[in-house]
Amino acid sequence: MPAVATTRRRRLTGLVLLAALLVCAVIASIALGSRSLPLGAVFDALTCPAGLPLSCPADGTAGQIVRELRLPRTGLALITGLALGMAGALIQGYTRNPLADAGLLGINAGAAFLAVLSIHLFALTAPAQFIWFAFTGALIAGAVVFGVSAIGGGKASPLSLVLAGAAVTAFLQAMTNVVVLLDQTALNSYRYWVVGDVAGHDASVFRQVLPFLVIGAALALIAAPGLNLLGLGDDVARGLGVNLGRSRALGLASVVLLAGGATAAVGPIAFLGLIVPHLARSITGPDYRWLVPYSGLLGAIVLLLADTTGRLIARPGELQAGFTLAALGAPFFILLVRRRKLVSL
Template sequence: MGTTAAVERPPAKGATATRRRRVAGLGTLVTVLVIAVVLSLAVGARALSPAEVWHALSGAPDPDRRLTEIRLIVETVRVPRTVLGIVAGIALGVGGALIQGFTRNPIADTGLLGVNSGASFAVVVAITVFGLGDPLQYVWFAFAGAAVAGVVVFGLSSIGRGAGNPLTLALAGQGVTVFLAAMTTAVALSDQAALNALRFWNAGSLAGAGFDVIWPVTAFIGAGLVLALTTLPSLNLLNLGDDVARGLGVNIALSRTAGITAITLLAGAATAACGPIAFLGLMVAHVARYLTGPDYRWLVPFAGLLGAVVLLLCDIVGRLVVRPGELDAGVLVALLGAPFFAVLVWRGKFRKA
């Protein structure tokens, strides 16, 4: 009996240590995110001190014109931009982790569902057919296009012999993505206004969106996060294999449907608000897996926080490198993500999702 107790204690201690390490990691990421938020509010074409940012946020009366200008900059430009960076970063980070889990593909990204190409095609249609030139108008077309593309991909992967197979989902996503990309190019080349808008939107930027767009988009992302959280226990079992998961009582079709719906809501809303941000979900999912291991109950929150941190930091760097101009956050993420992807391939570090 004493021997049994001695044998059982080390795993318990190991599990406790792992849990403490993960909790400490979450605390560290939250701290880094807070620092990134402060920097995002202070850094830009006009640098502000923490005291000036605090005064602008506190609602204190403005004794001079200079402080009124600072408040205008903070409230109308930097606060919305920072909030969008947090919301979109969390959405893309969580979506990246989920898509790798549900497809069991370590190089899967949210673009695999055709979300990015669907949104792009909807934008050029909105401009060309309906004459919409304001980003606040065609952002809703972008979300609808992303959602429809996700539904079509999932529908195509659910029919035929390979129904429900992760490989079928990847192939369907690639086929829809290529088709929509060709259609987008064809439409954009026939309309100069659509081509100009698409060129700007495809860069992926946090600038320009106000709270009239951010709050509705956040509602969709919130719904996606809630749905994502409900899938995490079954997702852990699905990654043991469909047969094992089915034997343990998982409804595979229902679980995958819920997961793909959550990914479409998350990635579609984020893409609609700030354009396609390539590689973010791919990168942070791998880093999160390295930090937490394969347990999606921890991996997904880590990926969400990492996504927000990386997107905000890239946006901050983009404001500094070409001052007084700016480099879009999507460009910086791609510049960071492409070498990251290449290193993963070179070192053969793709761990099973």
């Protein structure tokens, strides 16, 4: 039908425009910072062989800044922003809660607890050292929430997911507080990690989380069509042949991989998984086949811009991306809610 074809073309055009905007955000993230670099120097640093700065038009310092600092940082912001955006859209869909994000299912709390516990027990200090503990904590917390929510009725309903997530989050946050109060070193590392930032991570962190985020993104795209049917209600979805348990398990596995991997790598980034799906929904409508990829692209763009903005407004220092996003995102989200009436109490 003409209307369907027009809508599809509009959404495809939007994806292309978002991809182009993402490329611009990546370039800005590499070129701008406490020391801004001209695009020519960035290009030379990317194309010249590492370790041979004298043979390049760009000086050795520019090449070092680009290759060793900004490329890993930009790549990490790209994949974690994409992961948190997609995870936020899925969480809001499965819980039917417009205010849901990764913290609702205990993922952030699980990552934080095992991260500080590993710091306390094994004297780990660098994010690359305790990332696996944080990721394991996120996986365990997500599995526990899903398991607890399925007790009794044999299925994880939206209400039971929210209640189980709140209970698990409260317990894990209490345990985290106990550890950080007993160990000053754990408290210092936790205070930095919990704000959320993509700075200070080398390429090893990017390589460690990338496989899990790729698998999670693939599962998210597979789960998206079934989420459209779940939105019609459990009875209608079951009547249309949807296996409710399998569909929710697939989607929540994707959420745990995406949000767990991203949170373990850069800490809990506030507001990203909450705001981005609403922005995407204002463009795509409620169709999760389009909402999920739109949310991923918008999440990557927003996190890259927040990180770049934090470097520019506090020169020669910088503000952490989590702080910048919270400071800018909170009033924006309030305005968005009031204008579009996304939440009714």
